[in-house]
Amino acid sequence: MTETLHHWINGARVGGTSGRSGPVYNPATGHVTGDLPYASTDETRQAIAAAREALPQWAARTPLARARVLFQFKYLIEQHFDELAGLVSAEHGKVLGDARGEVTRGLEVVEFACGIPHLLKGEYSENVGTNVDSWSVQQPVGVCAGITPFNFPAMVPMWMFPIALACGNTFVLKPSEKDPSCPLRLAELLQEAGLPDGVFNVVNGDREAVDTLLTDERVGAVSFVGSTPIAEHIYRVGSEHGKRVQPLGGAKNHMLVMPDADTGQAADALLGSAYGSAGERCMAISVAVAVGDDTADRLVAELAPKIRALQVGPGSREGVEMGPLVTAEHRERVKGYVDLGVEEGAELVVDGRDLVIEGYEDGFYLGGCLFDHVTPEMRIYQEEIFGPVLVVVRVPDFERGLRLVNQHEFGNGTAIFTNDGGTARAFSSYAQCGMVGINVPIPVPMAFHSFGGWKRSLFGPLHMHGPEGVRFYTRMKTVTSRWPQSQPLPAEFVMPTMK
Numbered sequence: 001m002t003e004t005l006h007h008w009i010n011g012a013r014v015g016g017t018s019g020r021s022g023p024v025y026n027p028a029t030g031h032v033t034g035d036l037p038y039a040s041t042d043e044t045r046q047a048i049a050a051a052r053e054a055l056p057q058w059a060a061r062t063p064l065a066r067a068r069v070l071f072q073f074k075y076l077i078e079q080h081f082d083e084l085a086g087l088v089s090a091e092h093g094k095v096l097g098d099a100r101g102e103v104t105r106g107l108e109v110v111e112f113a114c115g116i117p118h119l120l121k122g123e124y125s126e127n128v129g130t131n132v133d134s135w136s137v138q139q140p141v142g143v144c145a146g147i148t149p150f151n152f153p154a155m156v157p158m159w160m161f162p163i164a165l166a167c168g169n170t171f172v173l174k175p176s177e178k179d180p181s182c183p184l185r186l187a188e189l190l191q192e193a194g195l196p197d198g199v200f201n202v203v204n205g206d207r208e209a210v211d212t213l214l215t216d217e218r219v220g221a222v223s224f225v226g227s228t229p230i231a232e233h234i235y236r237v238g239s240e241h242g243k244r245v246q247p248l249g250g251a252k253n254h255m256l257v258m259p260d261a262d263t264g265q266a267a268d269a270l271l272g273s274a275y276g277s278a279g280e281r282c283m284a285i286s287v288a289v290a291v292g293d294d295t296a297d298r299l300v301a302e303l304a305p306k307i308r309a310l311q312v313g314p315g316s317r318e319g320v321e322m323g324p325l326v327t328a329e330h331r332e333r334v335k336g337y338v339d340l341g342v343e344e345g346a347e348l349v350v351d352g353r354d355l356v357i358e359g360y361e362d363g364f365y366l367g368g369c370l371f372d373h374v375t376p377e378m379r380i381y382q383e384e385i386f387g388p389v390l391v392v393v394r395v396p397d398f399e400r401g402l403r404l405v406n407q408h409e410f411g412n413g414t415a416i417f418t419n420d421g422g423t424a425r426a427f428s429s430y431a432q433c434g435m436v437g438i439n440v441p442i443p444v445p446m447a448f449h450s451f452g453g454w455k456r457s458l459f460g461p462l463h464m465h466g467p468e469g470v471r472f473y474t475r476m477k478t479v480t481s482r483w484p485q486s487q488p489l490p491a492e493f494v495m496p497t498m499k
Contacts (some may be wrong), residue, residue: 011197028095028314030362054198091179106158172450251412267302334387412453
């Protein structure tokens with residue numbers, strides 16, 4: 001049975017009026033489960049107008065009052081935890097355990113945002129000049145927008161809107177059209193938590209909705225997570241229209257495996273980080289850089305049987321380790337990269353292209369794939385595949401491996417597995433990436449730190465959530481004050497120096 005989905009504008013479900021819509025699939029079965037309306041320019045502007053109208057009253061609330069709404073929202077997420085994880089798994093395809101982990105990581109940002117009274121404390125300097133005091137305050141930006149990807153329909157929106165709302169902004173979310181149900185449910189829970197109508201809105205759709213958010217003068221800030229070409233477009237267009245923009249782009253995360261590393265531990269770390277969520281993670285490890293042929297041989301020998309033994313199937317089934325890809329089109333795109341790797345001359349050690357799951361023959365499944373003897377000139381090394389494909393590159397020494405990491409156009413995350421503290425310290429110091437793991441394969445920071453990459457993995461200066469998230473969703477104002485004294489001050493025609 002197909003469900004007709006909706007937008008969420010000004011505190012209510014709103015049916016689509018554009019005449020355009022798209023299907024929502026259950027990737028495990030390949031069947032259509034929903035029909036999603038795509039917002040027109042006018043519908044998107046209605047959401048922006050609702051956010052703009054709600055802004056003054058919401059911004060005027062005390063930080064503590066806003067935090068109390070978020071505390072109630074946190075409680076409701078915990079009460080509906082399994083429901084939210086089930087929505088993620090049903091429309092994205094990831095296994096339930098992974099979906100629960102995603103909701104947990106989003107919840108952690110809500111918990112961080114609940115501390116907003118402390119996070120908004122400014123700085124104060126007494127007597128910067130004679131009888132002159134100076135202090136800073138952080139005030140809301142205004143109407144903010146978030147454009148989020150399919151791979152984390154719960155977590156990535158919650159990287160954005162809890163902090164934006166806590167800081168006194170209103171918000172318009174444009175989630176992925178592939179898995180919209182969880183973001184819409186979060187909107188309902190926010191209303192139940194006491195959030196006033198219009199403060200949080202959801203519009204579904206495609207480029208028409210996105211371009212409206214990027215160009216409407218009432219939107220003050222835009223956050224984005226997705227591919228690098230789109231991130232670059234978001235950054236350019238949003239900046240041209242006077243907005244602060246925070247776009248996170250693609251990745252090609254390397255894990256350097258040193259000869260002294262525990263090979264079994266490194267292989268298990270690669271297995272989870274490369275094939276978890278079917279590789280549809282911006283922090284997935286997709287390149288294993290083995291230092292020395294002996295290290296590479298041992299690593300591939302450990303990995304190959306474990307990849308062949310991966311339990312693949314519907315995310316709701318007990319014991320499944322990897323679910324389907326999100327759409328049939330994306331599966332074919334990933335299979336095309338495997339075909340390309342063979343053409344380029346890499347050794348396909350494990351081939352998952354022909355996987356069929358009994359009883360789920362129409363699902364969007366692809367088995368784990370492993371390439372060895374991959375070189376930096378190959379496209380399967382250079383480009384983000386975003387699927388269950390791991391490539392092994394062999395290098396003779398640490399310096400060559402570090403150079404490989406640093407020369408890649410992406411600089412999102414990286415990791416090293418070693419038992420040598422000096423090597424680990426050098427790697428963490430000199431790796432040109434925004435996030436580094438030492439014997440940790442997926443070094444995603446906790447909510448009270450900030451998430452973001454370097455180079456073409458991030459456009460703009462500010463990372464997401466943590467202290468940088470608060471900076472992004474606020475504007476600093478510095479006040480300098482002097483009260484009249486008994487003796488009037490003469491006019492000054494020089495630059496004030498606060499004597």
